[in-house]
Amino acid sequence: MVNTEKFIANAIEEIKEKSCGKKVVMALSGGVDSSVCAEIARRAIGDRLVPIYVDTGLMRKGETERINMVFSGMNLLTIDAGKEFMDALKGVIDPEKKRKVIGEKFIRIFEREARKTGASYLLQGTIYPDIIESEGGIKSHHNVGGLPYDIDFEGIIEPLIDLYKDEVRDVAKALGLPEEIQRRMPFPGPGLAVRCIGEVTEEKVEVAREANFIVEDEIVEKYKPWQCFAAVIGLGTGVKGDVRLLGWIVAVRAVYSRDAMTADPVELPWDVLNRIASRITAEIPGASRVVYDITPKPPATIEYE
Incomplete structure (x- = not known):
């Protein structure tokens, strides 16, 4: 101390x-x-x-x-x-x-x-x-x-x-x-660039920005994670309005930690995860699916890149 x-x-x-x-x-x-x-x-x-x-x-x-x-x-x-x-x-x-x-x-x-x-x-x-x-x-x-x-x-x-x-x-x-x-959650110096896997494009950044806002809105106040965010990790097929969509896969991450050297995933209730997935796919036109990352650190890092 x-x-x-x-x-x-x-x-x-x-x-x-x-x-x-x-x-x-x-x-x-x-x-x-x-x-x-x-x-x-x-x-x-x-x-x-x-x-x-x-x-x-x-x-x-x-x-x-x-x-x-x-x-x-x-x-x-x-x-x-x-x-x-x-x-x-x-x-x-x-x-x-x-x-x-x-x-x-x-x-x-x-x-x-x-x-x-x-x-x-x-x-x-x-x-x-x-x-x-x-x-x-x-x-x-x-x-x-x-x-x-x-x-x-x-x-x-x-x-x-x-x-x-x-x-x-x-x-x-x-x-x-x-x-x-x-009490503010950490945010990476490179910003949303490291929450867009692969090349950084304006479209991917905007999806990450909007998804990140939804994740924080649903999780921060009630569960008080050390850090939570959304990342755009690739493309996947989906269906919106009976139309096949090749859209972005958004990964949601929420962890508890003390000093960022180790971290444990937050055990979010199913209804919270379902609401996050519903909001991301409904409010972000290019998002086709949502996954929740439950990997601790180690072996994973907190951020994706």
Whole structure:
């Protein structure tokens, strides 16, 4: 268990020392990790912090609007980069390459904005499981193994790098961040790109986005999973209105976990699963069937890619 007050004090000093009195851009996604980073950095360096939210076009439904509202008091820069990311991902199928393409695109955008604002350092909400999974070869996190070798910053500051997710939540509580941020489910840095198996297309992203919204709507409030989501995993035949359809297969995943290193599936009642399947196939024209993933971690990872 982390001593939150001591950690916050040390993190403030770390950011002050490592930023060397210069401006710092930070990647603000709206999740608990980056939100904690932002609040600590605000206390440490004030106006020298330049928080940036990159709308990749791969975010959850309503995410951009929500983040702009929640962080409106922090002089947040919102970058519309959807076309840039989709162009970069065109033809990319391999999950590792996908993560690296996204990681590099993020860095290039932050470099570009740093030049505009005169910032010299990059602040990230990297946590310990990101390091373990990237260095262990499980998957390259976009902010670790997905980073390019040539980075045009004087340094990268990562004050949360020794913490697990549950410890970050404790720090969020100690900082007085809203309950919604403290308990917010993890969302992958590469966004819906890793919930679209194979090549990322606008159609698949939109199906994943709408299906993800339905899954969260049906599960989060009542069952309080550590994480739940929907992923587009392939094509399958179906029938809608007496017409044969070659549509998308949507996988639903809901797990309980403590630190993301292990996870157990949520045992959802049949009527809940049936309602989710009915809504996805009825509300999303291109969806033909729904499956529920009951695999724990290990052997599976929580996300599909």
